[in-house]
Amino acid sequence: MPLFRPNGLLPLLAAPLLLAACSPTFNWRALPTDGAPLQALMPCKPEKAERQVPLAGVATSLQMRSCEAGGLTFAVAWADVGDAARVAPALAGWRRASLLALQADPALADTPPAGAPRSVKGASEAVGLQAEGRDHRGAPMRMQAVHATRGTLIVQAAVYGAAIDERAAATFFEGLELP
Template sequence: MLTQRPVHGALKAGLCIAAAALLGACAPALDWRDVRPEGALVQLQLPCKPHGQSRDVQLGGARVNLALHACAAGAATWGLAAADMVDPALVGPALAELSAAAAGNLAAKPVPRQPLPVTGATPNAASGWQRLSGRLPDGKPAQMQVLVFARGTWVYQASVLGEKIDEAAAQTFFASLRFSP
């Protein structure tokens, strides 16, 4: 069991603020587009134009810059967070912390991660996909599907958050994640 640390709180607060802000926006129909966030090494499809922000956070035992690219469409928030851990020994702990933060954001019970391979990702025992149900900080019910994965020293968290998630759209989103050879 992870203990609550002030640093973990900063990461949780940043992701909650971004998700809450985007959930409040008007959500147009899904308009899929290829996206390659600057510096993130990964490519994906998002159903809306993402907005980016970054901040320094404590993650996996190190101070890193966490970049978040997110948008709102189809009554859900779609996002990708990425950080370079620099030290390979910190990748596993960072992935575990990203999974725990996702569950914590919804006050959801942690569930085991299921395998969901990403083309070109580095295998890591802490990688995997989760389906979470819980409540947002404002008390509204929410569901989240989240995938944590790595490539080299980079860690990623791809997520879909909403009151009800369109399963076909979520599958399109997660299946689109890939690294160029």
């Protein structure tokens, strides 16, 4: 049996290419939200975090899922503020805090730009946000986000990166739903 058989070598040479094709940059999956009234798609396996944050002057439990794929960070966070009177101020404060973390102009929170995502299925309100700023190391960073409400639940879905992949961002935002 010869060591070199062209038809026997082809599968060995093709195997790495086939394996690479099976490892997409964005591997979309349903987000496990542990019973929260929220559905989302994530392009990678998300990490889970929970912390207390001040929203509308009250310490509130914030749930977050985030992951990195294709040079972008995808994040979904939500909190139940428990009182309808706190929804608007909590949402406004969250939008400003998001901009400040990006070292962007906090006035952008009041005037959503035309290109920002603006809809979330099932939300009573959804407001887009788009900004350019700097990350914690001072490197240029862009953000596209949407903040949404339903009842006393407030949600932020955001994509961060030096350059935003518009197709990936569209898939991410279209997969968000408050059923």
